[in-house]
Amino acid sequence: MSRTLFPFLSLLLAGCPFVFGPPDYSNVGGNDDSADTDTVTDTSDTDTTTNGSAPLLLSFDLGTNGVDLVAEFTVSDAEPDLLGGQIHMTDKDQVTTSFSIPGALPELDWDQFGTSTLLLPLPPGCEPIDESWTMVIEDLATNQSEPLDSTFVKSGLGTIAEPLAEPEALGAIDLPASWCSTATDVADADRFEFTPNQSGAFEIRMIWGDLNDIDVYIYQCDAIADPVTPCSPAVRIDLCPYCGYTSYNPEVMLATFVAGELYQVHVEPFDLAQGPSDYTIDINPQ
16 A cells, blocks of 8 residues: 555646645845844944133233333133143234244243233334234134234334433323434433323333433423423422432333323433433333
8 A cells, every 4th residue: 555655646746736834944045025123333443532621812002112012912822722722812913923922032032821922023113003903813723713803002112213302292102102212421310201091090202223321211290389390390200219320221110100291201311321212201101
């Protein structure tokens, strides 16, 4: 009997291959209509590389020492990377000059924790000055501060002939101010009379270009006590009573002016062994 059944089974299996159930395609590649629930992990680098925070330019003011334009400024930075950075200065003609930090004295007097000073070129002479500059601080990582602007305006009265017998009447002047003249006679003081339009504490600086010894003093006149000759006598008001007796160049005096009052600047040659001296009087806020 078995010999009769075997051929039958062979034919049955050949004609119906799924007699024992459908085939298993789980291990065969191909399209799968079921939703792909696999999660693909993005291995790309999502880190953001930064250069740190930008420095903060807290203040920027322009003044003068009588020779140079002086920029005073303060900076704050969260990272200690200002050293090696730069200071970018742009003038009113949009010309930018850059200075390295910390730089070299006396051009840049750097103070990371206080007020720094930067010297800029100032037009020579005693003509009016109107300077506008923009400052930007850049740290070592090339982060730049927001710009700050500052303007410096000075009344320039030009070169005035040496006053001889009478004081030179400058009239009402805006401060700060400067003027130039020449000392030729040790027996004669050069007197300049003026009324300031501004009140406050000021520095009166005199600069000359040789080895002569010249002194400068500040006097206040009294037009009420003597309306005819209010400055004779006048009261000396400079706040550095011995500065005028030195031979330092420049000589610096301090005085407080009241707008509308009458004052005199006296230039008194002490030694003119080198011949006549050209000098500059420079008045700036303290």
